Amino acid sequence: MLVAPPYFEVPPVGYGGIEAVVADLADALVANGHSVTLLGAGASGTAANFVPLWDRPIPEGLGHPLPEVMHAALVREAVLRLIGSAPVDVVHDHTLAGPLNAPAFAAAGVPTIVTVHGPVDGELGAYYRALGAGVNLVAISDRQRHLAPDLPWVGRVYNALRLDSWPFRASKGDYALFLGRFHPDKAPHLALEAAHAANLPLVMAGKCSEPAERDYFQREIAPRMRDRDTMFGVADATAKRELLAGARCLLFSSQWEEPFGMVMIEAMACGTPVVALRAGAVPEVVVDGVTGFVCDDPNQLAAAVGRVGQIDPQACRDHVRARFDIDRLADGYAAVYRRCMTDLPSLAAV
Incomplete structure (x- = not known):
């Protein structure tokens, strides 16, 4: 049984x-x-049996505590009901x-596996420690697991994608x-500076709806933009693929311990090299000199952008495959x- 957040459609x-x-x-x-049974919001586009816990996705609830807790409560009710009517492994x-439900599920004979999609330091790290050994954590990179070796990890599984749903384009x-x-953690202002220093316009696509995001945009992005740059906004699935397939390179200027970075494998699937800062899982995802360039300092990004013509687009896609x-x-x-x-027997006894 898979449990998705309630904020966006699946997919x-x-x-x-x-x-x-x-x-x-x-x-x-x-x-x-x-x-497979999938619990989420709205309607599903997957092959799994879908159980909607909300009439529609609630993107406006992202970042607020009550929708998260309410979703966990709805999941608990639904899972216990399903356990009572059919086998759940x-x-x-x-x-x-959601992991707060693990003791109730373990008491019913069902283990809980949790993929940690976010950071494992600070308050979040303390939260995962407080959950105890009854929750089975899965890391999405070796770096993420290395940063908190004391957490109850049961494995590492890299994120992935369906390669045939991403267009390949050799000509950029x-x-x-x-x-x-x-x-600020994603640091698109560094991407702007690198693109300008490499004499390339930058297309910027992404979410800029929360107050902190809008404040950052006005403070750091707007003053740096030039006439050739484009603020695209949020790209839907079709537009994202077009943008990635056509780009000379993806600039991944993140400055925090990124647990994985899906957009990097999406770019490489399209044959587009990645120019990234060495942070988080970047060295596990990008092969330096083969599928892009991994830089140790923001001042190195522009020179790396200038060398992306050396990267074979097919090598990028083959790496993802x-x-x-x-x-x-x-x-x-x-x-x-x-x-x-x-x-499970030992976990249920915790």
């Missing part, structure tokens, strides 16, 4: 990296012969508050691309599910 129409991973995982598990939760346009939230294809995602989680089902 998402535009913004929604977690929802994209959940959708692909659901479809891959079904294709491999597993019976595992609950695989992709939300923040005359622009660099930033695709992500307008937040070999390491981040959807079959690896399904196999990785299936192994975690089997492991946790075997260990």
